[in-house]
Amino acid sequence: MVIALTLVCAGDAAAQKTGELSRATALNQQMLQLYGQSRYADAIPLAREILAIRETALGPDHLDVATSFNNLAVLYESQGRYAEAEPLHKRSLAIREKALGPDHPVVALSLNNLAELCRVQGRYAEAEPLSKRSLAIREKALRPDHPDVALSLNNLAALYDSQGRYAE
Numbered sequence: 505m506v507i508a509l510t511l512v513c514a515g516d517a518a519a520q521k522t523g524e525l526s527r528a529t530a531l532n533q534q535m536l537q538l539y540g541q542s543r544y545a546d547a548i549p550l551a552r553e554i555l556a557i558r559e560t561a562l563g564p565d566h567l568d569v570a571t572s573f574n575n576l577a578v579l580y581e582s583q584g585r586y587a588e589a590e591p592l593h594k595r596s597l598a599i600r601e602k603a604l605g606p607d608h609p610v611v612a613l614s615l616n617n618l619a620e621l622c623r624v625q626g627r628y629a630e631a632e633p634l635s636k637r638s639l640a641i642r643e644k645a646l647r648p649d650h651p652d653v654a655l656s657l658n659n660l661a662a663l664y665d666s667q668g669r670y671a672e
Contacts, residue, residue, distance in 0.1 A: 521561045528557040535575070544582045551576040567610075570599035574617065586625055593618045609652065612641035616656055623663050635660045 531550050538547035555572035562568055577592035597614035604610055619634035639656035646653055664672045 524557050524561050528554045528561075531557075532575075539575075539579065539582075542582075544579050548576070548579050548583075551579055565599050565602060567599065567603050570596040570603070570614075573599070574614065577621075578617065581621060581624075586621060589621055590618075593621055607641050607644065609642060609645045612638040612645070612652070612656065615641070616659060619663070620659055623659070623666060626666075628663060628667050631663050632660075635663055 531554050535547045535550040535554065538544075538550070551572065555569065555576055558566065558569045558572050573592045573596035577589040577596065580586070580589035580592070593614065597611065597618060600608070600611045600614050615634045615638035619631045619638060622628070622631035622634065635656065639653070639660055642650065642653045642656050664670070
C-alpha cells in the first residue's frame with residue numbers, strides 16, 4: 505500500500521510540475537507581449553515568476569532556466585538596470601556553456617548579450633573579446649549570410665564606433 509501511495513504522489517508531483525511549466529509558458533507569452541510594447545516594468549514581475557517556476561521544476565542548470573535568466577537580464581537592461589542584468593547574463597552564459605559546450609550558437613547569443621551590456625556601459629575592453637568570440641562561433645557554426653552572423657558583425661562595428669575606431 506505504501507508503494508501505491510508513493511506512486512500516486514509521484515504522479516501528482518509530475519502533474520503539478522507539468523501544470524507549473526504550462527503556467528510558465530503562458531506567463532512567458534504575456535511577458536514577451538509586454539516587452540514588445542516596451543512595458544518593461546510590467547514584464548519584470550512575470551519574468552521573475554517564470555524564472556522561479558522553471559528553476560523549481562527543471563533545476564538550476566536547465567536550458568530553459570538559462571533562457572529565463574537571459575530574458576530577465578534583457579528587461580533590466582531595457583530600464584538601464586545594468587548592475588542587476590550582468591549577473592543574470594553571466595549565469596545564463598554559464599548554464600549554456602555547460603549544457604551545450606563553448607562553441608554552440610546559443611552560447612554565442614549569451615556572449616553577444618553580455619558584450620552589448622559591457623559596451624553600453626563603456627566597458628569596451630571587456631566587451632571586445634566577448635563580441636569577437638560570439639562572432640567567431642557564429643561564423644563557424646552558421647552560414648556567412650545568416651542573420652545572427654550579421655548581428656554579431658553589427659554589434660562589433662558598434663563597439664568600434666563607440667571607441668572611435670572607424671577604420672575597423
